[in-house]
Amino acid sequence: MAEQEYDYDLFVIGAGSGGVRASRIASSHGARVAVAEEYRVGGTCVIRGCVPKKLLVYGSHFAEELQDAANYGWTVDKMNFDWPTLRDAVNKDVDRLNAAYTSTLENNKVERFLERATITGPHSVKLADSGREITAKYILVATGAWPVTPTFEGAEHCITSNEVFHLPELPRKVIIAGAGYIALEFAGIFNALGSHVTVVNRSETLLRGYDETLRDRLLQITMARGIEYKFNCPFEKVVKREDGCMEAYLKNQPDPIVADVILVATGRKPKVEGLGLENAGVELGERGEIKVDEHNRTSCDSIYAVGDVTDRVQLTPVAIREGQAFADRVFGGIERKVDYDCIPSAVFSQPPLAAVGLTEGQARNRYGNVKVYSSDFRPMKNVFGHRPERGLYKMVVDANTDKVLGIHMIGPEAPEILQAAAVAVKAGLTKAAFDDTVALHPSMAEELVLLK
Structure with missing residues (x-):
């Protein structure tokens, strides 16, 4: 019996780092590949994550460097900072990277659909805007993760790391909920740029998973730099005042804390909502992650998943390696697995x-x-x-x-x-x-x- 004909050999949902790498490598092995992306090509890291955030870190370093310049013999007059200039420069570079990733797909003959795709079966997806049904021998889910949103009263007045890159002006006072790497990186950025920063955490631990000695040293240094910490203080509610400011009411705190912006950075969860995974019998784990084996195959033999959506190691280089290993093995006949031992990591705090x-x-x-x-x-x-x-x-x-x-x-x-x-x-x-x-x-x- 002849093998069934499909529209594509591989259909990728999500054009982030893992999805783009898998698409490019699969195409280089001769596969017919298409990718669907509902937002922008490049994924979280490039569009609204580690790359633009690192650029903000670089921008914030100048506050310290310019202050030190006089001690090296430099005269720096009229030290003024303009948030819109930095913000727009960062977003302009995001545009450049979006175009570069798009060109990568085009140059590798990967067809792009800039709309949401949902799984309708083991070998089929449906595009949201056009309504087109597409078949593929294999489907790869590479939709990444999404900020965890809080459930307390008034949470709709807070922002996440998705929105922080588009603030109209530099806030005078910032409350950051959470004490993980995203929270502490933005705390360092806003502190260096002159904002008053309060980090609020529901537990007493920051940067869980890192060596305790380093965590203690970072806490000491950042407190000396003016960052305030409120530990064991879960949010009870947030009230938005008529003047636009926010009042944050915290457990174990008698008075509310006032801020211009409240940034919630309490973790990220696999982005699986509305993907239609149930239509193909794809199993999820306890945290909502797509369960995969050592070759990134799901419980459905024709569907694979790579990157943050599997919630194994939420790092861009890991997603890239997983995408490459998948494409090499499935389309290139190259036996390859990702080694998760001794993965380096960093927190671009200050x-x-x-x-x-x-x-x-x-x-x-x-x-x-x-x-x-x-x-x-x-x-x-x-x-x-x-x-x-x-x-x-x-x-x-x-x-x-x-x-x-x-x-x-x-x-x-x-x-x-x-x-x-x-x-x-x-x-x-x-x-x-x-x-x-x-x-x-x-x-x-x-x-x-x-x-x-």
Whole structure:
């Protein structure tokens, strides 16, 4: 019996980093590929996530750099900041990236449908605007994640990370709900730009999953920079006043906190609502994530999923690798799986922190006998800035084998330095290998080979 004919070999729902990579690679293997995207090509990271946010971080750094300039002999007159100029420049670059991702799909002969697609069966989807029914041998879901929205009274007056890039003006006072990486990155941005920032968290923990020593150091530094924290204070309600300001009523706080903007950054959840997954028998997990096997296949053999929608590791480079592995295996005959061990990560707070491998606590639970080496130092660039802030590098080592199990860093340019160090941890190098490497002086990175 002849194989059934489909409109496409692969239909991808979602043109973010994972979806675009899978589309491009599948097409390079000779597959007929189409992708549907209801918003803009590029996905969360490019359009309303890590890329525009990092540009805001860069913009906010100038407040500190310009203040330090006088100590280096520079005269800087009339230091004024204009939020619309930075905001518009960032959004203009988002436009550029959207066009670049679109060109990537065009150049790889991937057909694009700029409308929502829903699954109607194991091999079929329906486009929302045109109503067209399309068939495909395989369907890949790469719709990413979406900000978790709160349920307290007045939550509709708050914004999420989706809207923060389009604020009409710089708020004088900002309340940020949450204490994860998104919350602390925006806290650093607005604090540096001159806003008064209050971070409100329902628990007493910030940056869950990162090494406790680094978390404590970041808390100390950011409090010294003027960021206020309210721990164990869940939101009870938000009231919008006639003047446009917001009053946030918190549990365990006698008086409301007033702000111009309340940014909710309490996590992200897989974006699966309305996808029609039930029409193909695709199973979801407890957190609403699409359940997949080691090859990213769902409970329906013809449907796969990659990226944040699977809620395994919500990082853009992971989604890209998953998309590539899927396309290579299904359309290229190349057996490939993603290795989730020793994935480096960073928080672009101010100062930033970065980590790879096991924290001290995780290492002690798993290995028992571990050694910890550290360097607590004042970065050279802080000397002329008259800032007492200190960097902290920490290495966790298996005491029995001398193998490096984890590296954790906080300080200027920590993410840039950690990327190379992550290669060493991934390769299973020992503390002795670091000790045997000659230091690159003067640099902050040299602390990694001088740890005691």
